[in-house]
Amino acid sequence: MPDSKPDAQTMIWMYRMMLTNRIFEVKMQAVYMEGKSPKFDLAKGIFPGEYHISAGQEPCAVGIEPHLLEDDWVGSTHRCHHVAFAHGLDGRAITAELLGKRTGLSGGLGGHMHLYDAKRRFSTTGIIGEGLPTACGAALAFKMQKSGRIAVAFTGDGAINQGAFHETVNLASVWQLPLVIVIENNQWAVSVPAAESTSMHDSESRAAAYGVAGFKAMNNDPEEIYALAEQAVSLARNELKPSILEIMTSRLEGHFMGDAQGYRSEEEISAAKANDPIDIHRLKLIDRSILTVSEADLIEEEVNAEVDQWISDAREAEYPEAETVFRHVYA
Numbered sequence: 001m002p003d004s005k006p007d008a009q010t011m012i013w014m015y016r017m018m019l020t021n022r023i024f025e026v027k028m029q030a031v032y033m034e035g036k037s038p039k040f041d042l043a044k045g046i047f048p049g050e051y052h053i054s055a056g057q058e059p060c061a062v063g064i065e066p067h068l069l070e071d072d073w074v075g076s077t078h079r080c081h082h083v084a085f086a087h088g089l090d091g092r093a094i095t096a097e098l099l100g101k102r103t104g105l106s107g108g109l110g111g112h113m114h115l116y117d118a119k120r121r122f123s124t125t126g127i128i129g130e131g132l133p134t135a136c137g138a139a140l141a142f143k144m145q146k147s148g149r150i151a152v153a154f155t156g157d158g159a160i161n162q163g164a165f166h167e168t169v170n171l172a173s174v175w176q177l178p179l180v181i182v183i184e185n186n187q188w189a190v191s192v193p194a195a196e197s198t199s200m201h202d203s204e205s206r207a208a209a210y211g212v213a214g215f216k217a218m219n220n221d222p223e224e225i226y227a228l229a230e231q232a233v234s235l236a237r238n239e240l241k242p243s244i245l246e247i248m249t250s251r252l253e254g255h256f257m258g259d260a261q262g263y264r265s266e267e268e269i270s271a272a273k274a275n276d277p278i279d280i281h282r283l284k285l286i287d288r289s290i291l292t293v294s295e296a297d298l299i300e301e302e303v304n305a306e307v308d309q310w311i312s313d314a315r316e317a318e319y320p321e322a323e324t325v326f327r328h329v330y331a
């Protein structure tokens with residue numbers, strides 16, 4: 001199957017979506033720190049709990065999403081905002097959810113690690129690897145319905161050593177389910193390097209062990225990911241064949257907000273930032289005359305204003321009533 005390339009409009013869309021995530025993450029870091037100093041306290045401030053930043057991993061989402069249909073299922077991890085934006089979730093509702101407001105995706109009850117949107121067929125989980133069997137179940141349903149829909153499960157390089165990963169890949173292979181498992185390999189499972197925790201570093205061989213197709217994007221590049229994702233999605237949708245797509249990406253921030261990253265060298269962090277995928281993609285658009293410098297700047301200005309409005313609206317929104325804590329739970 002020949003590799004394809006995204007057209008100009010898709011390339012511009014990729015730029016806007018990556019910028020949306022990056023600007024959102026930067027601005028929300030400032031919001032997160034409100035009320036948390038001088039002593040860092042997760043429970044303090046208007047943005048409670050942990051915050052896992054996906055800056056640097058934006059290409060993983062925008063390279064895959066153009067191949068998906070509106071009613072395909074997408075599941076992500078606790079580091080999920082880049083996937084949520086690319087999949088079309090409402091930024092205003094995402095922001096409100098992070099601040100625990102009633103206008104949020106789940107009425108303020110889920111928070112940052114548990115974004116859920118039934119209309120957009122999107123879910124996340126704070127439990128490592130547990131989004132995989134959920135996506136497997138969705139893929140089974142789609143096959144039984146003969147719907148032509150597929151499921152995509154994003155996971156990390158740490159999660160591939162969980163039992164849920166192996167069970168999901170095995171079952172998807174045995175039952176031939178329309179499932180694509182995307183491994184966002186940023187080389188760090190919290191503070192543990194993949195080299196010290198994973199014996200198999202060849203995704204194609206790992207996939208072959210389960211009788212499924214394996215693809216690997218060596219660069220954190222939307223175009224490379226786009227071409228491989230087209231093949232993976234085609235196998236799932238047209239042939240009911242599962243696959244694993246591993247993407248070598250980079251985490252530009254710590255595992256969570258407040259992570260000092262003492263386990264990473266300054267050289268590694270500096271190299272990651274020097275190879276910022278958004279900067280590289282912007283240069284491509286300008287070099288290929290897809291956008292002028294002023295047009296690229298205008299998109300950035302528009303996204304900045306949009307994110308500012310989301311944050312303003314979230315601040316002004318009301319908190320859910322106290323009794324809502326008893327909804328959606330079972331005795």
